[in-house]
Amino acid sequence: MKTVYLDHAATTSVRDEVLEAMLPYFKDSFGNASSVHSFGREAKKALDTARETVAEILNADFNEIIFTSGGTESNNLAIKGAAHQYKQRGTHLITSAIEHPAVLNPMKELEKEGFTVTYLPVNEQGIVSVEAFQNAVRDDTILVSIMHANNEIGTIQPIAAIGKIARERGILMHTDAVQSVGYLNIDVDDLNVDLLTLSAHKIYGPKGVGALYVRKGVQLVPQIRGGAQERRKRAGTENTAGIVGLAKALELAHREQAAVVPKIEKLRDRLLEGILQIPHTRLNGSRTERLPNNINVCFEFIEGESLLLNLDLKGIAGSSGSACTSGSLEPSHVLLALGLPHEIAHGSLRLTLGRDNTDAEIDYVLECLPPIVERLRQMSPLYNG
């Protein structure tokens, strides 16, 4: 069956060039980077090169890059690590209502420990207000974590402006840039951030590997303890192949960004236009302050999982903020934060494009989607069309 993968925000396939870069580190150069002998030194060199590559792209220093097991761990390390490190200075944290669970759940854990967390709301466009942030800042605020771009609705947050204020107020600034890499500028100086999270598998790298940028001078309480790896900030034998893959994926994403993004954006725009022809359909999140590969719409009167499975039967892979797809009983907290009623939030569809999608695929989706929506609506007790 024809398959059309439109779930690049969930994960991507590993690119040939990335896998090729990784392969030597499984069998030939398999040493433990902590070992003194040649096998170990070879692994260490690969780590050093990868770290240099990542640092350069982020406009950071070699020593400011920590490799982790993914975006989730990077967020946990940044947030819990900084909160625990600087709790003498204050116990107030700021984040937004639309963060990924990998930010929200560490925040909730810290609340249980006695920290106070302000969850900034977003406007109906899905954007955090710089002013709201400024008003939320207290004397005991030690850390703010706002994502660079949202994973569900693709909205881009004013990180540089928030970071500037944070710096002036002596507050550490973290951003989860998992979704923006390859699409937006991730220069840590331009963004005014002290901590920045990356994940390889969203940019055609392998799953299970990520990075955390930690600005020089910022201390973090390690979350995983053991050996002296990663400058004692993250213990465990380094995943050499994965780290090499992360660096390669980042390098390619960065190098090709200018060429690939306009192509993706054009396809996305055409797909979005077509979808919005379907009646009772609305775009979630800002039309302009938005990742160029993201579509997130609500089809009234229908439920997301049913829609996804029907699309899946046509070979089309998307995602939904429906409760039924999240393992919880609530629909997406991001859609609710936009002010959408529950029943509409259940009917959301996210389609996220990637570098290999084609015009023909977009045609195919635009051919399949409207009849599916219509059929589900005909089955829906809410629809009187």
Next chain:
Amino acid sequence: MKTVYLDHAATTSVRDEVLEAMLPYFKDSFGNASSVHSFGREAKKALDTARETVAEILNADFNEIIFTSGGTESNNLAIKGAAHQYKQRGTHLITSAIEHPAVLNPMKELEKEGFTVTYLPVNEQGIVSVEAFQNAVRDDTILVSIMHANNEIGTIQPIAAIGKIARERGILMHTDAVQSVGYLNIDVDDLNVDLLTLSAHKIYGPKGVGALYVRKGVQLVPQIRGGAQERRKRAGTENTAGIVGLAKALELAHREQAAVVPKIEKLRDRLLEGILQIPHTRLNGSRTERLPNNINVCFEFIEGESLLLNLDLKGIAGSSGSACTSGSLEPSHVLLALGLPHEIAHGSLRLTLGRDNTDAEIDYVLECLPPIVERLRQMSPLYNG
């Protein structure tokens, strides 16, 4: 140059069969296991199969296996997760003086938080005494963590006996089995353990992936928070390829154990005998209660890193408990726990064999090693030979 890899306790190369099993999950079946569509379901199925394999080999249930980013994370999750979960019941923990840093450092962190930790000593053979454990147990003891086999000296600990007492006293029992897998029986019921740590890269699997067995009914406070993966015990997009690799590596190690281990042990014995011909050389740790692939000796009057580098120049890869190789100023805590004086501990050499080592390689090492030791001794101000 001829190379002889004798550092299998540090890490192993990924076996062909393992890499082959992993490859489909980088590019073709690359989906996110949480996704509803076919790409996601394919990944989920791979995870399920891997989990089933691991569970079966440990004599555990499917739902008792949690995948992590490695042995270090598994240990952190087991120890900090259980301590935090059950701290109302008591705050006393028991471990041994010869644990891996991935156990000792979480323990030290817990001490700072107010837990009390008893570090059981070992006898001069490097074995924890069951009686000493029994005497250390208090009414407020909630968790004991003793490694199955030591990573430096290969000594095998009486886990089943300790676990039996722990169970009678209502104390949770964790064992770090990273080094024993493929060599010893790791049936969790035979071992009487509630928590057991595995790491893939020590058994010809990939780095950056591990597992934790968690007995049914045992709760753990998650250490990495975010999505609902791994039954909410460990968040983060699952490293499908890595997990498939772990399962394959474990399956092969388990299946071939009976055939491969005697072969390795025979080579090890011959190498050990040859090494002990060198004067002023002693074996560290029990000769009998020992992993069949481990040699750990001290050459008096010489320092370990110099020895390692000289061996490395001959293509021979080993490791040492010398301070200079650990990034700390102290020699191995394991060798010191045996009662060795510092100066002797600095002169240790660990050689750990693997499935591909040959008789010819052993000959080569036995040819190279004695003159190196002699040369270093001639340079040593401590030696009056």
Next chain:
Amino acid sequence: MYSDKVMDHFQNPRNVGEIPDADGIGVEGNARCGDIMKIWIKVEDNRIVDVKFKTFGCAAAVATSSMITELVIGKTIEEAEKITNTAVAEALDGLPPVKMHCSNLAADALKKAIEDYKAKH
């Protein structure tokens, strides 16, 4: 994730629609939670001779809705009242644990339709 039977009923739901002159109508669930089922029954001589449904919900909700219409047709009111959620789930060769709550919908909606029928007759 879903059994073949669930997928079959999801893809080809039986008895979708409305019965304009229904003898009983039941609604269960609410849109807030993402699942609503509405069921129409036609009763003759104490026997359910026709049944239709409309469902807003996930594949499990659609499949249980469809399955219960198959189970109920031709049954007496007393027999129909005895259909449990578990029976519906079993008839579908089981549901994923997280979806078990969706199977509550169908039997409960049917009960309400029967109550409605009884109240009117």
Next chain:
Amino acid sequence: MYSDKVMDHFQNPRNVGEIPDADGIGVEGNARCGDIMKIWIKVEDNRIVDVKFKTFGCAAAVATSSMITELVIGKTIEEAEKITNTAVAEALDGLPPVKMHCSNLAADALKKAIEDYKAKH
């Protein structure tokens, strides 16, 4: 990890040995810490004409020992006294940060040998 120069001096250490009729002997470090250097100097007309060492320690310790013997030979006592640890490390094209403490050994041992020489003469 180590520079080529360190590895060269480690593999082919210069001036290993003892001087039986040395004019000064210095020892620095201790076995507990894993590094000991012992150095013998022969002095003629206030000039170091021969030097030998023995070292128990890591590659950095061996290389700094070897290097300092090269640096010191032919120097006057006053010149030799001025050799710093940093100078030894620099002559080796640097040492890894964790190994910098090993380079302290050589210059300190040399100083002790010179003191010993001075005390005796």
